[in-house]
Amino acid sequence: MFKDILVPDISPGCEHGPADAAIALAERDGGHVALLVLVDVPEPLPGQWAGMTADVYSRLHQEALERARSRVNALRTRYAQASVPLEVRIANAGAMYPQNAVTVHARHADICVTTSAPRDRLEAVIAHDLFHDLLLQSGRPVLVVPDGAKIVDGGRAVIAWKPTREAARAVHDALPLLRHAEAVDVVVVDPEPDEKGYGQDPGADIAAHLARHGLRVEVIAKPRMNFSTAYAVLEHARTVGAGLLVAGGYGRSRFREFLLGGATRELLQGTHLPVLFSH
């Protein structure tokens, strides 16, 4: 059950998708939503040409604090009539990097809801950094809600299944969401029956396990063709009109993804529907 849902407010004025999705989740389970606004002031680093004066630094801090406060007020006004208990939290990142400060808060939430990182936007860099650190360091699942996407009741959920620990975690972390789906597709892309991975009947074991959790499950094998695994999964989700995708994230490190390309980044940047990732 999602009793505590954290939404880091990272791109002011730009989207309310994650907050609205968080409210939809909280409505289901009687949960609580926290919107987190950070006060982030760059470290006063002493340079060769001497650092900042205390006066300038304190003004920087003052301005950041005022910006954050006005953001908090705007959010409080916007969500004053929210249908669930909703708190707008302000936190000082202090000596921490902002994405790490968010991670600290995420550890005592059930799930963190954040925005996706579309390739063509400046905020994508911030969103991607935050996503990466949250996923690897919070120990909690991250629900990515792209612009325009919503949490839907019923409908079909798609699991991008691979025999990895990350996918196993994602499936289990997603159970509270999967319960609301009418049907669940376990999608395996070009699986090779193998005793060291997929097993004799790829997807069958995880499907049987999910069926024991009361879900209606179907296993679907897809060819990668000339595209990537992420593309094959997203294409299936689009075809069946799925409302949720579930996937393991960063089974290989971000650095290796950067060099070799990777499914996590492709899903993050290419998704049109909410994706739950776990690491």
Next chain:
Amino acid sequence: MNDHGTRQPGIAHHPMLRDILLPWVNEASGRGPLRAARALAEAFDAHVRILAAVDVPMPMPTDWGGMSYDLYARMHEDAHARNAALVARLREAHAREGARVEVRSTESIAMHPAATAALHARHADLVVVPTAPMGDAQSGPALSWFGDLLIHGGRPVLAVPEGMNVDGLPRRALVAWKPTAQAARAVHDALPLLRDADTVEVLAIDAAIGGGADGSNAYGEEPGADIAAHLARHGLDVQVTTRPSMDFSVAHEIVKHAGRSGAQLIVAGGYGHSRLREFALGGATREFMQCTDIPILFSH
């Protein structure tokens, strides 16, 4: 009850265990974990899968020549016969439980049986293994199975001492809290097991206020308070204790504290990392496995 939605939160939606995996690590320490797995299966109406591995050592060629094919074939036959006997005995012992307990034989070619068990773990909710008491002849293998399952399984691992007679869910539990991804995961993975707990104690040892730039060691202004508030939202009765580790190691301190407070379960982050195909367990995690006299739930 619920002012904020149409669905009624409650027992029906409490996190559930449906599939419990019990790898048969060895004969001497199997009973404690088995009793625990059966008690949990009963509490959740879940299914237990006991994995009995056929363990045939790899035929390694050496400088002095390898094994003859004939000898290897005989070892293979022996291992199969032993495994068949174990499976038959476990099946007979559980005949009365019908479909609730399944005994499955696995054979892995060119793969350690624990690595095979880790593959099975991925479609279970929980894995139950023995602890590794200091000085016990079976401790080495038990630690090795535990490490493989913890690091590669992706599922929480409940380590149960051999002598322990778990007969239901804990009434009192201790959360060994640290601001890490592993501890956060353990707390959340433990929620099904905390269903019947009257009290959950959050214990933070040597908690420093503040933290590093990367979010490490960030206990917050009031160590343990945030995670306690979160658990309270899940309907649990929580108390927070902070204390120094004194002269003992942190793991010993926590186990001793659990003993004094009457806790029946410890929940802790399990630390370790993969080194090529091997793994290295964190020091405190290893010590927990060696010194505990009550079950510990670890997540990685």
